[in-house]
Amino acid sequence: MAQEIMEEMITPDVEGMECVYQRPETLLDARFHYCPGCGHSVVHRVLMEVIQELAITEKTVGVAPVGCSVFADRYMGVDMQGAAHGRASAVATAVKRILPDRYVFSYQGDGDLAAIGTAETIHTCNRGENILIVFINNAIYGMTGGQMAPTTLLGMKTSTTPTGRTLEIGGHPLKITELVAQLPGVAYVTRQSVHTPNAVRQLKKALTKSFQYQKEVRGTCFVEVVSNCPSGWKMTPLQANAWLVENMFPLYPPGDLRTPQ
Amino acid sequence: MADIRLMKGNEALAEAAIRAGCQAYFGYPITPQSEVLEYLANEGRKRGMIVLQAESEVASINMVYGAAGAGARVMTSSSSPGISLMMEGISYIACAELPCLLVNVNRGGPGLGTIQPSQGDYFQAVKGGGHGDYRLIVLAPSSVQEMADFVYDAFDLADKYRNPVMILADGALGQMMEKVAFREYDPKDHMMVKPWATTGKPSTRPPNVITTLHMLPEQMEEVNRRLQAKYAGIQQQEVRYELLDAEDAEYLVVAYGLAARIAHRGIQLARARGHKVGLLRPITLFPYPEKVLKSMAKRLQGILVVEMNAGQMVEDVRLAVEGRAPVQFYGRMGGIIPSPDEVTEALEKMITTTVTHPVEAD
Ligand SMILES: Cc1ncc(C[n+]2csc(CCOP(=O)(O)OP(=O)(O)O)c2C)c(N)n1
Ligand code: SF4
Numbered sequence: 001m002a003q004e005i006m007e008e009m010i011t012p013d014v015e016g017m018e019c020v021y022q023r024p025e026t027l028l029d030a031r032f033h034y035c036p037g038c039g040h041s042v043v044h045r046v047l048m049e050v051i052q053e054l055a056i057t058e059k060t061v062g063v064a065p066v067g068c069s070v071f072a073d074r075y076m077g078v079d080m081q082g083a084a085h086g087r088a089s090a091v092a093t094a095v096k097r098i099l100p101d102r103y104v105f106s107y108q109g110d111g112d113l114a115a116i117g118t119a120e121t122i123h124t125c126n127r128g129e130n131i132l133i134v135f136i137n138n139a140i141y142g143m144t145g146g147q148m149a150p151t152t153l154l155g156m157k158t159s160t161t162p163t164g165r166t167l168e169i170g171g172h173p174l175k176i177t178e179l180v181a182q183l184p185g186v187a188y189v190t191r192q193s194v195h196t197p198n199a200v201r202q203l204k205k206a207l208t209k210s211f212q213y214q215k216e217v218r219g220t221c222f223v224e225v226v227s228n229c230p231s232g233w234k235m236t237p238l239q240a241n242a243w244l245v246e247n248m249f250p251l252y253p254p255g256d257l258r259t260p261q
Numbered sequence: 262m263a264d265i266r267l268m269k270g271n272e273a274l275a276e277a278a279i280r281a282g283c284q285a286y287f288g289y290p291i292t293p294q295s296e297v298l299e300y301l302a303n304e305g306r307k308r309g310m311i312v313l314q315a316e317s318e319v320a321s322i323n324m325v326y327g328a329a330g331a332g333a334r335v336m337t338s339s340s341s342p343g344i345s346l347m348m349e350g351i352s353y354i355a356c357a358e359l360p361c362l363l364v365n366v367n368r369g370g371p372g373l374g375t376i377q378p379s380q381g382d383y384f385q386a387v388k389g390g391g392h393g394d395y396r397l398i399v400l401a402p403s404s405v406q407e408m409a410d411f412v413y414d415a416f417d418l419a420d421k422y423r424n425p426v427m428i429l430a431d432g433a434l435g436q437m438m439e440k441v442a443f444r445e446y447d448p449k450d451h452m453m454v455k456p457w458a459t460t461g462k463p464s465t466r467p468p469n470v471i472t473t474l475h476m477l478p479e480q481m482e483e484v485n486r487r488l489q490a491k492y493a494g495i496q497q498q499e500v501r502y503e504l505l506d507a508e509d510a511e512y513l514v515v516a517y518g519l520a521a522r523i524a525h526r527g528i529q530l531a532r533a534r535g536h537k538v539g540l541l542r543p544i545t546l547f548p549y550p551e552k553v554l555k556s557m558a559k560r561l562q563g564i565l566v567v568e569m570n571a572g573q574m575v576e577d578v579r580l581a582v583e584g585r586a587p588v589q590f591y592g593r594m595g596g597i598i599p600s601p602d603e604v605t606e607a608l609e610k611m612i613t614t615t616v617t618h619p620v621e622a623d
Contacts, residue, residue, distance in 0.1 A: 028468075059461045061331065064472075073470045079459035081330045082472040084353050087323035090315070094327030094335075095459065097311050098285060102461050120323070123316040 024052040026077045033071060037237020039227030040069050042194040043136060043203070047107070048076055050207045060103040061095050063088045067109035068142040068229075086117025089124035092131045103214055105132040110151040111141045114176040118150075121176065128185025128219035132210045135177065135222065137252060138229040146232035150174040153247055158232070173251060177224045181257035187218035189258040193226040195241040199254070218260050226252050263442040270408040271296035271435040274338075274364065274428070277412035279304060282448025283362070284333040285311040287324035289343060292376040293432035294366035297338040318343040322350030322363075329359035330471040332458030334416055334448070338364035340432070341382050342373060344390075351425060352391030356473040356484070360419035362412065363397070363427040366435040369596030377596025378432035380518060383573035386429045387546045394485055396492045398426040398499065399546040401517040405439035413446050420453045422495060429546060431569065433519050433598065492548075501544035502553060506532065510539030512612060513557060515578050516567040517543045519598065524567045527604025534605075536612055546574070551581035558585035563615040567604055568592045587615050 023029065027048040034041045051060055057078055064072035066085035073080035083091040088106035096104040113121050113135050124133070140158055141147040147160040151173050155164040165173075181189040188210060192203040203225060210221035226248050228240040235243060268276065275297045278286070286305060288298045301312045311328075315321040321337045328335040339347065344365045354361060367382045369375035384390075386399045398418050400411045408430060415426040462468045475481040505525055507513065516524040521542040528538045541557070543550050558564070564586050566575040572590045579588050591607035593599045 058463050061459045061461060063327070070474055073468075073472055077462075077468055079462045079469045080471070081327060081459055082470070082474055083326070084323060084349055087319065087326075087350070090320040090323040091327035091330070093313075094285070094287065094324035095331045097313065098328045098331040098333045098335075099460060119316050120320050123320065 024049045026052040026057050028075050028077045030074055032075065034068065035231045037228065037230045037240060038068070039138065039194050039225065040136060042200060043134065043225050043227065044069075044072065044075050046194070046200060046204050047105075047134065047207055050204060050211065051078065054208065054211055056103050056211065059101070060105070061099065063092045063095065063104070063106040065106070065108040065112040066143070067112050069107055069109065069136065070143065072107050086112050086115070087120055088112065089117065089129070089131070089133055090120045092133075093124050093127070093129045096129060096131050100130070103132075103211055105134060107134045108136065109142070110135070110137045110139065110149045114150040114174050118176070121180065122183070125180045125220045125222060126183045126185045128187070130214055130217050130219060132207070132214060132221045132223065134207075135224045136227045137224055138227045138232070139173075139248060140229050140232040142229045142232050146229070150176070151252075153251060175252070177222065177252070177257060180222050186220045186222055186258060187213050187260045188221040188256075190222075190256045191224040191226060191252060191254050193244070193254055195228070195244055213260060224252070226254065263444070265440060265442045267438055268405060268441050269296055269436060269438050270405045270430065271366065272300050273405050273409040273441045274412055275300035276304065277409035277443065278336055278362070279308050279310060280443060280446055281413045281416050282334055282452060283310060283336050283416065285313070285328045285335045286337065287313050287315050287321040287328070287335070288337050288339065289315050289318050289321050291340045291343045293368060293378070293435045294338050294340050294364065296435070297364065318346040319350065322347035322354070325361050326350055326354050326357070326359060329354065329361045330357065330459050332455040332460055334452065336362035336364065338366065340366045340368045341370050341379070344382065344385065348391035351397070352393050352395060353473050354425045355391070355395035355397065355488070356393065357471050358423040359425065359471070360423050361425050362415045362419060363425055365427060365429050367429060367431045369594070375596035376432060378434070378519060378569065378598060379594070379596050380431055380520060380569040380573070381571075381594070382429065383546065383568070383570060386427050387549075387577075395488060396424075396495070396547050398422065398424055398495060398548075400426065400428050401544060401546050402428060402430055402434060403518050403521050403542065405434070405437065405441045408434055409441050409443060413444065417451055418499065420451070422491060424491065424495070429518070431519050432596075496548040499545060500548045500550050500552070502550035503542040503544060504553075505540040505542070507539030507541065507557070509537050511537040511562045512565065512608065513539050513541055513561050514565045514567055514604070514608070515541045515543070515554070515574070517546060517574065520567050520569050523599055523601055524604050526601035527608065530601060530605040531608045534609075536608065538608060543574070549577050549581070551577070554578060554581040555583070555585070558582040561586040563611050564588045565608055565611050566590045567599065567607070569598065570594060
C-alpha cells in the first residue's frame with residue numbers, strides 16, 4: 001500500500017497539465033537510499049541534469065567513491081566505475097588517459113577525498129588531469145555512522161569527538177579546496193552549496209562550466225559542494241541547512257577560488 | 262626471422278609488453294625493477310604507450326583498475342613492499358574481474374628488507390595477499406627469455422579469464438642479462454572485444470558499471486561462486502610445469518624461478534655422483550601442478566623443495582603429495598641465493614636420511 005502511494009506521488013496523474021519539471025533521463029528511475037534532506041540526492045540530480053542538457057550522456061564516464069554515495073553508480077545513468085575508498089581520482093585519471101575524448105568525473109566525500117585519498121587528490125590536480133572532481137563536504141563520515149572527518153569543524157560533535165573536535169584531538173579542519181586552488185594544474189576551483197534553490201542553480205552553472213572547460217582541455221576542474229548530513233549531524237533537514245550557513249560558511253565560504261585565465 | 266637481443270630481464274619484459282600491445286603502464290620506482298618503468302617511459306612512450314609515473318603504488322594499482330575498466334590492455338610492476346601497498350586494489354580488480362598484468366620482481370623481506378633477489382612473496386602472490394577469496398593466475402619465469410614470453414601469455418590469459426595475472430620473478434631475473442628472442446605476436450589477433458568496459462554508454466544499452474560492492478550476502482556469495490567456478494576452470498585448463506631428468510628419478514627436486522635453475526645444476530652434480538634425481542619446475546604457481554606431483558609421488562623415495570625463502574611453496578607440495586613420499590626443504594632467505602653445491606649437499610643429506618620405502622607399481 002505504502003509502495004503504491006509512493007509511486008502515485010512520484011508519477012502523479014498529470015493529464016491535461018503541462019510538465020514543467022521532471023527527472024532527467026540520465027538520472028535512473030531508482031529510489032535513492034539517501035536520508036531525507038541529504039545533499040547527495042540534490043547534487044546527483046543536478047549533475048545528471050547538466051550531463052543531459054549538454055547531451056554528453058553517451059560520452060561520459062563517472063567514478064563513484066566509497067562513502068554514502070557508493071551507490072552513485074546505481075542512480076547515474078552513465079557508464080560508471082566504483083573506486084576503492086579514496087582512489088576515485090586515480091581511477092578517473094586512468095579512464096581519461098585511455099579515453100581522452102570522453103567526459104570523466106569523480107564524485108567524492110570529504111573522508112574519501114581529503115583524508116584517505118589526499119595524495120591522489122593533490123597529485124591528480126597537480127598533474128592537471130583533464131577531469132571534473134565533485135567534492136561533497138558534509139564535515140562528517142556519513143556512511144560509517146558519523147565519525148570525525150578532516151573537514152569537521154572545531155567544536156563539532158561527532159561519534160569520535162563526542163565532546164567536540166579540539167585542536168589537541170584532531171587538529172585543524174582541512175581546507176583542501178584552498179590547497180588545491182594553489183596548484184598550477186587546476187583550471188577551475190569553486191565552492192558551491194545546495195541548501196537553497198538559488199544555490200542549486202549556481203552549482204548547476206559551475207558544473208556546466210566544468211564540462212565546457214574539460215572539452216577545451218583546460219585542466220582539472222574542482223567543484224566543492226558544502227553539503228549536509230542531517231542524520232550524522234542529528235538535525236532535521238531544515239535545521240541542518242540553517243546550521244550549515246551559520247557554521248560551515250564562515251570556514252568554507254562559497255565562491256570561485258580559481259577561474260581559467 | 263626471430264628478433265634476438267641481449268637484454269636485462271626487466272627490459273625484456275618491458276619490450277615484450279610493448280610488443281604485446283599493452284596500451285598503458287602505471288607504476289612507481291622501486292629497486293630491483295625500476296628499469297621496467299624507465300624502459301617504457303622511453304621506448305613505450307615513443308611507440309604510443311601511455312606511461313604514467315604515479316604518486317604511489319596505491320595510485321598505480323587504482324589507475325590499473327580504471328584503465329582496465331575502460332577496456333585497455335594495461336599493466337603495472339613493482340617489487341615486494343610496493344606490491345604489499347597494492348593489495349587492496351588487487352582484491353578490487355579480482356572482484357571486478359578486470360584483466361591486467363601485475364609484475365612482482367621479488368626482493369628480500371620482510372620490511373624494507375634488501376634489494377637482493379628473493380622468493381619470499383610466494384604466499385602473498387599465490388594465496389591471496391589481499392582480502393577475500395580471490396586468486397591471481399601466477400606465472401614464474403626462470404630466464405630472461407621467459408620474462409619476455411610470459412608477458413604475452415599473461416595478457417592473453419588475463420583477457421581470456423577476465424582475471425589479473427601476476428608474473429612473479431625475483432631481483433636476479435630482473436637484473437641479469439641474457440639472450441632473448443622476441444616471438445612473432447600481433448596484438449590485433451589477440452585483443453578481445455570488451456562489451457562490459459566503461460567507454461561511454463550509447464543509447465542502445467544500459468550503463469556499464471564496474472563495481473565490487475554487493476550489499477546482500479546472498480549476492481556476494483553468488484559472486485564468490487562465480488569466481489570459484491572460474492578458478493576451478495583455470496586449475497583444469499592452465500597448469501604449466503617443466504620436468505627435467507625425471508624419467509628414471511627416484512628423488513625429485515621441486516623448485517621454481519631462479520631457484521629451479523640453480524637446483525638443476527645441483528641435480529646434475531648429484532647425478533654425476535650416481536644419484537637418480539629429477540626436477541619439477543612449476544611454471545604456473547596458481548594453478549599449481551599438483552596432479553603431476555601427486556601421480557609421481559608414489560614412485561619417489563623423497564622430494565626436496567628448494568626455495569629462496571623460509572619454506573612457502575613446500576606447503577603446496579605437501580598438500581599435493583599427501584604423505585605419499587617424504588618431503589624435505591632447503592632454502593636461503595633475505596636475498597641470499599643458494600649455490601648448486603648447497604642443493605647437492607641437501608639432496609645427499611636427504612638421500613642418506615630417508616628410509617628407502619618399497620616403490621608402488623603404477
Ligand atoms: C580502506 C577503507 N577504509 C575504511 C573504509 C570505511 N569507510 C567507508 S565510507 C568511509 C567514510 C566516508 O565518509 P565521506 O567520504 O565523508 O563520505 P560520506 O559518507 O560522508 O558521504 C569510511 C571510513 C573503507 N570502506 N575502506
Ligand atoms: S548519513 Fe548523512 S550523508 Fe549519508 S545519506 Fe544520510 S544524510 Fe546523507
